[in-house]
Amino acid sequence: MIQLPCPWCGPRNVAEFRYSGEVTPRPDPATATPEQWRDYLYIRRNPSGWVDETWYHGTGCRRFIRVSRHTVSNEARPAVRTGTTAPVDVTSTDSGAPDAGGAR
Amino acid sequence: MVCVTRKADLGRSAPGPVDRREAYGVAEISRNGTGNGHRRGIGRTKASSRYSALSLIRHGLTRGDWPRAWREHDVASSYDVVIVGGGVHGLATAYYLARNHGITNVAVVDKGYLGGGGSGRNTAILRSNYLTPEGVRFYDRSLELYRHLAADLNFNVMFSRRGHLTLAHNDSSLRTMRWRAEVNKCQGVDSEVIDPSQVKELVPYLDTSQSVRYPVLGALYHPPGGIIRHDAVVWGYARAADALGVHLHQRTEVTGIDVQAGRVTGVQTNRGPISAPIVVNCTAGWSTLISDMAGVRTPVQTFPLQAAVTEPVRPFLHAVVVSGTLHVYVSQTDRGELVFGASVDPFTSYSMRGSLEFVEGLAGHVLELMPSLSKMRLLRQWAGLCDMTPDYSPIMGETQVEGFYLDVGWGTYGFKAGPVSGEAMAEAVATRATPEIISAFGLDRFARGELVGEKGAAAVGH
Ligand SMILES: Cc1cc2nc3c(=O)[nH]c(=O)nc-3n(C[C@H](O)[C@H](O)[C@H](O)COP(=O)(O)OP(=O)(O)OC[C@H]3O[C@@H](n4cnc5c(N)ncnc54)[C@H](O)[C@@H]3O)c2cc1C
Ligand SMILES: [Zn+2]
Numbered sequence: 001m002i003q004l005p006c007p008w009c010g011p012r013n014v015a016e017f018r019y020s021g022e023v024t025p026r027p028d029p030a031t032a033t034p035e036q037w038r039d040y041l042y043i044r045r046n047p048s049g050w051v052d053e054t055w056y057h058g059t060g061c062r063r064f065i066r067v068s069r070h071t072v073s074n075e076a077r078p079a080v081r082t083g084t085t086a087p088v089d090v091t092s093t094d095s096g097a098p099d100a101g102g103a104r
Numbered sequence: 105m106v107c108v109t110r111k112a113d114l115g116r117s118a119p120g121p122v123d124r125r126e127a128y129g130v131a132e133i134s135r136n137g138t139g140n141g142h143r144r145g146i147g148r149t150k151a152s153s154r155y156s157a158l159s160l161i162r163h164g165l166t167r168g169d170w171p172r173a174w175r176e177h178d179v180a181s182s183y184d185v186v187i188v189g190g191g192v193h194g195l196a197t198a199y200y201l202a203r204n205h206g207i208t209n210v211a212v213v214d215k216g217y218l219g220g221g222g223s224g225r226n227t228a229i230l231r232s233n234y235l236t237p238e239g240v241r242f243y244d245r246s247l248e249l250y251r252h253l254a255a256d257l258n259f260n261v262m263f264s265r266r267g268h269l270t271l272a273h274n275d276s277s278l279r280t281m282r283w284r285a286e287v288n289k290c291q292g293v294d295s296e297v298i299d300p301s302q303v304k305e306l307v308p309y310l311d312t313s314q315s316v317r318y319p320v321l322g323a324l325y326h327p328p329g330g331i332i333r334h335d336a337v338v339w340g341y342a343r344a345a346d347a348l349g350v351h352l353h354q355r356t357e358v359t360g361i362d363v364q365a366g367r368v369t370g371v372q373t374n375r376g377p378i379s380a381p382i383v384v385n386c387t388a389g390w391s392t393l394i395s396d397m398a399g400v401r402t403p404v405q406t407f408p409l410q411a412a413v414t415e416p417v418r419p420f421l422h423a424v425v426v427s428g429t430l431h432v433y434v435s436q437t438d439r440g441e442l443v444f445g446a447s448v449d450p451f452t453s454y455s456m457r458g459s460l461e462f463v464e465g466l467a468g469h470v471l472e473l474m475p476s477l478s479k480m481r482l483l484r485q486w487a488g489l490c491d492m493t494p495d496y497s498p499i500m501g502e503t504q505v506e507g508f509y510l511d512v513g514w515g516t517y518g519f520k521a522g523p524v525s526g527e528a529m530a531e532a533v534a535t536r537a538t539p540e541i542i543s544a545f546g547l548d549r550f551a552r553g554e555l556v557g558e559k560g561a562a563a564v565g566h
Contacts, residue, residue: 015461019451042403042494042550046392048454072454
């Protein structure tokens with residue numbers, strides 16, 4: 001079973017969450033070039049390894065959370081900001097997911 | 105009887121298996137080795153013999169070994185073209201490079217075994233009733249090639265054109281079906297919307313009563329659609345490419361791509377470096393990792409897709425049935441098993457594990473369509489990796505790195521595209537120009553905002 005660590009509810013079954021995609025910083029629309037905007041809309045890292053993601057805890061606290069997940073083992077841990085050990089401030093979350101979850 | 109023939113065989117054991125094959129008078133494919141006279145010969149044996157009723161009888165009577173379908177070679181230090189990925193796309197590209205363009209100094213490298221990716225894990229549905237004119241034209245060419253593939257490859261690929269039904273359970277899907285039917289007809293593809301009574305005639309076991317949660321309001325009917333034996337397609341292309349001189353290297357993993365001054369110069373593998381002016385990425389679910397090695401970023405995301413199969417029963421389901429609303433589809437193989445599929449898993453992953461959530465959801469939805477299946481038992485479930493794109497269309501052609509070609513973005517629908525992709529990618533590589541039939545699928549379409557939206561025709565029905 002795959003579990004995600006919700007900072008509000010604790011570890012919960014992944015089925016309680018909705019996937020919202022890789023964390024993709026949104027460029028400033030006023031200054032972004034079409035190229036940067038294209039990247040923001042479509043390009044994803046899609047790594048085979050650890051990736052920071054946004055998830056929505058639909059059948060729990062109903063908040064957006066961030067987790068770091070290993071895409072091969074599906075092990076997950078709370079996301080931390082690079083360079084610090086502090087947990088990510090989930091209130092400033094920006095899910096830049098395209099059509100996350102594909103064909104549901 | 106058995107013993108006697110075995111002994112007779114052993115008695116003649118001095119000549120190798122190749123000579124013995126000749127003694128049986130089986131003709132060798134003679135196209136091999138003609139033309140461009142480049143070095144070959146490491147571990148070389150003769151090309152496999154032709155399959156025919158006669159050769160079957162001969163082998164049956166003599167119990168001689170069948171020649172291997174393809175050979176193993178040492179990895180050469182250079183090739184004209186290196187194709188990464190030994191699924192249907194890589195193998196078809198190699199085959200058409202050799203057959204249509206005489207380019208045979210080609211290697212297909214796969215980190216595992218041929219057909220170990222999506223090509224050996226899919227549910228083998230073929231159809232061309234897509235939503236955009238670009239898509240319909242493209243997939244229809246593939247169906248055309250599939251129709252003659254068994255004869256082309258001298259390999260029975262068991263293409264069964266049994267009809268394909270996409271059910272509509274609400275007004276909006278009925279509207280999309282009508283739209284698709286019109287686009288299809290404009291491209292000369294047999295496709296029409298039929299009503300529930302016609303659906304019932306084609307699939308008597310379907311619950312078409314109007315009192316259920318998702319009543320069947322109609323369906324998009326596509327008579328030329330059907331199913332095929334996916335492994336046979338892979339093996340057939342591999343055997344035919346091998347016979348034309350292509351090197352197939354299994355257990356050969358690409359670990360790096362060499363790029364110098366914006367040009368590809370070769371690949372690094374676990375069996376040593378290979379230099380090549382052209383590298384084609386045909387690795388589907390793993391394609392991001394290969395593209396990254398060349399410094400090419402793509403809008404591809406890897407999602408697992410699962411499928412399941414039941415015990416075999418007497419044939420009762422003659423068409424392929426898809427329900428987008430219920431996220432499920434079903435067909436019956438020639439052996440009698442029911443093959444079920446659905447939409448991709450809800451999050452990205454490179455793991456090919458199945459999940460309980462999947463079978464639970466699947467079983468519930470299948471029973472909504474066909475309640476009479478409730479006593480059937482599932483035998484197996486499995487997963488494969490799908491390289492999803494934002495618009496559900498593939499990404500094909502050369503990239504900003506000269507000589508580095510993409511044939512990726514096959515998502516949940518790429519098996520049916522194997523032949524046309526192979527044909528078009530071979531032409532692109534051989535002529536250094538983009539063939540018209542794939543011109544809409546370039547990587548640059550995302551920057552230009554010219555997406556080819558196929559989601560309405562590809563999300564659940566693969
Ligand atoms: C469950 C399921 C059902 C499906 N149903 C259908 C269907 O009904 N109809 C349809 O048209 N399509 C269907 N598909 C999609 C279809 O299977 C794929 O789109 C298609 O097989 C892709 O073929 P390919 O040759 O591009 O890639 P693959 O067959 O996936 O081959 C890629 C190969 O690349 C190799 N590779 C990866 N990394 C490396 C490396 N570093 N070095 C060397 N080799 C490497 C892998 O080992 C693999 O063999 C389905 C897919 C799945 C998973
Ligand atoms: Zn929560």
